[in-house]
Every structure is written in structure tokens, then in C-alpha cells.
Amino acid sequence: MSEKTYQEINARIRSGKAVVVTAEEFIDIVREKGLAHAYREVDVVTTGTFAPMCSSGAFLNFGHPAPRIKMHRVWLNNVPAYTGIAAVDAYIGATELPEDDPLNSNHPGEFRYGGGHVIEDLVAGRPVRLKAVGYGTDCYPRREIETTITIHDLNEAILFNPRNAYQNYNCAVNLSNRTIYTYMGILKPNLGNAHYSTSGQLSPLLKDPHFKTIGIGTRIFLGGGIGYVAWHGTQHFPAIQTDASGKELGPAGGTLAVIGDLKQMSPRWLMGTSYLGYGATLSVGIGVPIPILNEEIARYAAATDADLYAPIVDYGEAYPNRKPGNLGYVSYAQLKSGRIVVQGKEVPTAPLSSYPRAREIAGILKEWIQKGEFFLSEPVQLLPSPADGLTGKVLKG
Amino acid sequence: MSPRKIVLRFGPEISDKPIIYRLVKDYDLVMNIVKANVNPQKEGIMVLELTGDNYEQGLKYLREQGVTVQALTHEVVRNEQRCTHCGACTAICPTGALYLDRPGMEVHFDGDSCVICQLCVKACPVRAMEVKL
Numbered sequence: 001m002s003e004k005t006y007q008e009i010n011a012r013i014r015s016g017k018a019v020v021v022t023a024e025e026f027i028d029i030v031r032e033k034g035l036a037h038a039y040r041e042v043d044v045v046t047t048g049t050f051a052p053m054c055s056s057g058a059f060l061n062f063g064h065p066a067p068r069i070k071m072h073r074v075w076l077n078n079v080p081a082y083t084g085i086a087a088v089d090a091y092i093g094a095t096e097l098p099e100d101d102p103l104n105s106n107h108p109g110e111f112r113y114g115g116g117h118v119i120e121d122l123v124a125g126r127p128v129r130l131k132a133v134g135y136g137t138d139c140y141p142r143r144e145i146e147t148t149i150t151i152h153d154l155n156e157a158i159l160f161n162p163r164n165a166y167q168n169y170n171c172a173v174n175l176s177n178r179t180i181y182t183y184m185g186i187l188k189p190n191l192g193n194a195h196y197s198t199s200g201q202l203s204p205l206l207k208d209p210h211f212k213t214i215g216i217g218t219r220i221f222l223g224g225g226i227g228y229v230a231w232h233g234t235q236h237f238p239a240i241q242t243d244a245s246g247k248e249l250g251p252a253g254g255t256l257a258v259i260g261d262l263k264q265m266s267p268r269w270l271m272g273t274s275y276l277g278y279g280a281t282l283s284v285g286i287g288v289p290i291p292i293l294n295e296e297i298a299r300y301a302a303a304t305d306a307d308l309y310a311p312i313v314d315y316g317e318a319y320p321n322r323k324p325g326n327l328g329y330v331s332y333a334q335l336k337s338g339r340i341v342v343q344g345k346e347v348p349t350a351p352l353s354s355y356p357r358a359r360e361i362a363g364i365l366k367e368w369i370q371k372g373e374f375f376l377s378e379p380v381q382l383l384p385s386p387a388d389g390l391t392g393k394v395l396k397g
Numbered sequence: 398m399s400p401r402k403i404v405l406r407f408g409p410e411i412s413d414k415p416i417i418y419r420l421v422k423d424y425d426l427v428m429n430i431v432k433a434n435v436n437p438q439k440e441g442i443m444v445l446e447l448t449g450d451n452y453e454q455g456l457k458y459l460r461e462q463g464v465t466v467q468a469l470t471h472e473v474v475r476n477e478q479r480c481t482h483c484g485a486c487t488a489i490c491p492t493g494a495l496y497l498d499r500p501g502m503e504v505h506f507d508g509d510s511c512v513i514c515q516l517c518v519k520a521c522p523v524r525a526m527e528v529k530l
């Protein structure tokens with residue numbers, strides 16, 4: 001099988017000759033002209049996803065005041081940040097909540113503001129109230145500071161998300177007889193609705209199921225700017241799903257840890273998000289370019305919503321109690337049709353991940369590459385693939 | 398007296414009783430139904446303009462029947478800048494006022510079908526649905 005190289009593709013990007021298409025466009029090309037033709041013609045396929053991604057946050061360095069302070073506790077707009085690192089460094093996590101938040105005491109709690117909203121305010125350039133206390137040392141004598149900052153006042157603001165871009169996700173339903181408030185949204189009783197949360201045929205990791213191209217150092221669209229894959233994400237357990245007869249139902253389980261300079265990102269692609277009764281988080285926009293190095297990679301990148309499946313999982317009883325198994329699989333084509341059948345009942349579906357925004361990201365990334373502003377990076381090391389057989393552990397206790 | 402708009406909400410146990418008929422016949426009220434919707438769980442929402450001398454007695458009757466009655470003083474609007482077209486509101490909205498346009502998957506908001514139940518206001522993860530007084 002003939003192969004293309006990263007160097008060849010980047011040379012074509014440099015000379016303005018690279019053929020770059022979005023995953024949706026690539027599917028159309030394969031449908032019309034066949035895979036062999038599509039592989040020869042196309043250099044890069046762009047993907048996108050925009051959805052809440054809880055394992056997100058930012059490292060911030062505030063700079064030292066005079067006199068200096070060793071920040072022992074830090075609050076940004078009243079939301080605590082983690083300061084168990086050097087003196088004026090902190091990590092603001094997307095799901096952190098103000099200490100006086102009523103949480104779920106009046107269930108379902110609203111969680112109107114949290115770490116994700118702080119990150120949105122920062123990236124939007126809005127003023128943020130910083131409060132810090134220290135215990136005073138000979139080198140860092142100051143004990144308190146309260147001031148207003150913007151992202152421009154910070155030395156560094158580095159978005160570092162330990163788990164983003166889930167390859168695939170459950171289709172959540174509720175078999176119980178009460179409404180439940182979950183990270184998969186509001187699920188009505190007795191199979192009242194079904195929520196799913198990937199961009200299907202546009203989703204980055206669904207298009208490279210065996211991690212043939214995505215690895216450490218892969219340059220990506222992150223939060224409206226440029227970022228990189230830093231590592232595989234936490235809980236990265238990639239696998240290929242199969243049904244009882246052994247038919248392949250697309251991949252699931254892979255995740256990415258990503259990093260990038262928050263200062264060049266945009267609030268359109270990093271949005272503070274609240275889930276009723278669940279908590280606060282951050283919606284993150286991610287786009288990964290897939291170099292069409294060979295026909296096998298082309299075939300995976302051409303997977304359609306009809307080829308990719310999500311497991312249907314009951315969040316009323318099975319999921320919270322970690323009961324294994326599911327209620328069957330359903331394709332993204334079925335999910336996107338608006339109705340699926342679960343246990344013989346027709347159930348209306350709704351996404352939590354924005355398909356129009358995913359399409360927009362794939363389009364922006366395509367434009368960056370076409371203009372020669374964004375080059376592909378060859379991974380330093382590919383991420384673990386289904387062949388590595390990683391699986392999750394159960395916490396005993 | 399100019400007609401006042403009110404929102405009535407009724408649960409499944411009363412949605413098949415002739416409450417509206419009795420309201421008109423027994424209390425002699427003039428009524429204009431602005432919007433009405435009964436969802437598959439048989440919960441009903443109705444927006445009415447109501448006038449007549451027995452207005453207060455009429456409302457008292459409705460409340461006695463287990464209907465929740467509220468004055469309609471506000472409307473729900475979408476902050477177009479903030480809406481991400483995620484779709485999280487579409488299976489929650491009881492009237493289909495928020496709906497997905499397939500296959501493009503953009504979310505549309507049809508204010509005319511909105512019964513101001515405000516379920517979307519808290520269900521929207523980015524708080525794009527807002528109550529306007």
C-alpha cells in the first residue's frame with residue numbers, strides 16, 4: 001500500500017496545494033468516488049467536537065506582589081483554585097464551586113457559576129476578582145492580597161485538560177420512575193428521553209479508532225486557538241465495540257489530555273456550563289486534523305453516523321450502582337433521526353454536544369491548514385490503541 | 398377591564414376533566430385560549446385571556462380543582478449569542494418550541510409555541526434561555 005508522509009503533506013500545505021476537507025465532506029467524497037480515489041486525492045481530514053468536558057482546567061501564574069506572598073489559598077471570583085504548587089501558581093479546575101454554593105441542598109441545585117465560568121471570564125478578558133492568603137514565611141512575608149486581574153496581567157495561563165474529547169459516549173436513559181438530574185442532562189422517568197453527547201461522524205477520536213495518527217505532540221484546534229495532545233487522557237481505555245454476533249460497532253473509550261496557551265483562545269470555544277442538579281463544568285471546542293497517510297486511515301476517517309454506535313445505558317439505576325452491561329447499541333444515524341427504540345418503547349433523543357459547532361470547528365481547522373497557518377505535527381509517540389488492551393479499575397471500598 | 402393573561406398547569410389526574418367547560422358555563426367568563434398543550438404524560442399547560450365579573454371566583458375554582466394558576470407577566474427569550482445549538486433543551490421543552498432542524502442539527506426557537514414553563518431556563522447548560530419581564 002502506498003503511503004504519504006507528514007513531510008509530504010506539510011510541503012503541500014506550504015505550497016498551498018494540500019487538499020483539506022472536513023470529515024463530513026470526506027464522507028461525501030468517498031461515497032461519490034470511492035475510497036481509493038478519496039485516499040489519493042485528500043491529504044487531511046478535519047474533525048471537531050464541542051461539548052462539556054469536566055476534566056479541564058488552567059494553570060495560572062499571577063506574578064509576585066511586593067512584598068511577596070506564598071499563596072496558601074486562592075479564590076477567583078470566589079471559586080477556590082488549587083495552590084498546592086509553587087508560591088503564585090494555581091490550577092483552576094472546571095468543576096470547582098464557590099464555597100458558599102448551595103450545591104444540591106435544594107435539589108436540583110443550579111450551579112450557576114464555577115471554575116469553568118472563571119476560565120470563560122478569563123479567556124474573554126473580563127476582570128476577575130483574585131483573593132489569596134498566605135501564612136507568611138521569611139522569603140514570602142505577605143499574608144493577604146485582594147485585587148482585580150485580567151488574563152493580560154498573568155505571566156502564564158495554560159489550559160491543561162487531563163481528559164477531553166471522549167472517543168464515544170453512552171446514550172443515557174432513565175428506567176426509574178422519577179426525573180433524574182445527571183451530567184447527561186435531565187432524564188425524564190420511564191424512558192421519557194434519551195441524551196447522547198458526541199458529534200458522531202465529525203468526532204476526532206471516532207475517526208482514528210486505532211490511534212494510527214493521533215499521539216503526543218499532535219497539533220490541534222483547542223478552545224479557538226492552537227493546542228497539542230499532551231498525553232493520552234485519564235481513563236483512556238480504547239476498544240472496538242462489537243455486538244453479540246461479533247459485528248464491529250465502532251470504537252469507544254479513548255480520551256486525550258490536551259494543553260495550550262489560554263491567552264490565544266476564545267470564549268466562543270471555552271464556555272462556562274452548568275448542569276442542573278449535577279454541577280458546573282466547561283464546554284470545550286477541540287478539532288484534530290487527520291493526515292490521510294494510507295488507505296486504512298482513509299477508511300476509518302470515512303466512517304459515517306451509520307457505522308458508529310453508542311451503548312444505551314440506564315442512569316436511573318444501573319450506571320450509579322456501576323452495574324455492568326447496557327440496553328443495547330444504537331447508531332448515531334438513529335440517534336440523530338430524533339427517535340430510538342429502547343425496550344420496545346419509542347424514545348425521543350437529544351444531543352448535549354453541539355453538532356453545528358463541531359462542524360464549524362472542522363471548517364475553521366480546514367481553513368487554517370488551507371491558508372498555510374497550521375501545519376501537521378508528527379507525534380513523538382502514538383497513544384495506546386485497542387491492541388494494548390487497557391481497561392479500567394474498580395475502586396475498592 | 399382589559400383581559401389578563403394567565404398560565405394554567407394541570408397534572409395527568411385532572412387533564413381529562415371538563416374544567417374549562419365549567420369555568421365558562423358556571424362562572425360566565427369570556428375566554429380566549431392563547432396557547433394550549435398536553436404532553437404525552439398528560440400534563441397540560443394553557444395560556445388564557447380571561448374576563449368577567451366572576452374572575453376571582455373562577456380562579457378560586459381552578460385552584461380548588463388542583464390547577465396551578467399564575468399571571469403571565471413575562472416571556473422566555475433566547476440569547477442568540479450564547480446558544481451553542483447543543484440540543485440539550487429539545488427533549489425537555491414540552492411543546493416543541495425548542496426543536497432540532499434535521500439533518501443540519503441547528504436548534505430553532507419558536508416563541509409562538511412557547512408556554513413559558515421555564516423548564517429550558519434551568520436545563521440549558523450555558524444559560525442561553527432567559528426570562529424577560
Ligand code: SF4
Nearest residue numbers: 480481483484486521
Ligand atoms: S440547551 Fe441552551 S445552548 Fe443548547 S440548544 Fe438549547 S438554548 Fe441553545
Ligand code: SF4
Nearest residue numbers: 490511512514515517
Ligand atoms: S419556556 Fe422553554 S421549555 Fe417551556 S415551552 Fe417555552 S421554550 Fe419550551
